[in-house]
Amino acid sequence: MPAGDGSEAALLAARRPLARPYDGPRMASLSRDEVAHVARLARLQLSEEQLDTFTPQLAAILEHAADVEALDLADVPATSHPYPLKNVWRPDVPRDAGIREAVLDQAPDAEAGMFRVPPVLGEAP
Template structure:
């Protein structure tokens, strides 16, 4: 068994997914099957084969450093779940000091 339920709970936490117990069980079984299937890539003897991260042989792409039109604050905030003034309003980020 390549993946345990505890590992799936860890992956869910890293992925910022608050999953219930039932979901964790369900996903653990499915991910186990999927990981066994994709592990076939390890059959390929590829010691000295370079990795490809991208189909195009691009390195750095530059553009002129010019000011261009962009969204206004109002436009950028238009889809926000909560806003205040010219800012996104978010739940607390830091733990309160004890």
């Protein structure tokens, strides 16, 4: 039996020892409407079929994260950066970076030194 095969069940079973057993109350499982709302926030137009696929997948991932949600960490500080670096400063001196044309060359549409986009508000009704 190849080591990469037949281990799927074992891998999924790894959720038990790798996530602390947890039987307490859980955050309400994700609804299809919530997924549709999040898609709008993320500016993605998901099809009905994608909503059907994503809803249980995202719910399963969040359920796996329930072990973290269940921890009492009131006295633990958050780590937002793994290395204790202080803020990095430099003098704020205006200068010409000399790359405006190179940057605008990459734009889907540019005009008169600016990025050009479709109307922001659309046509008047």
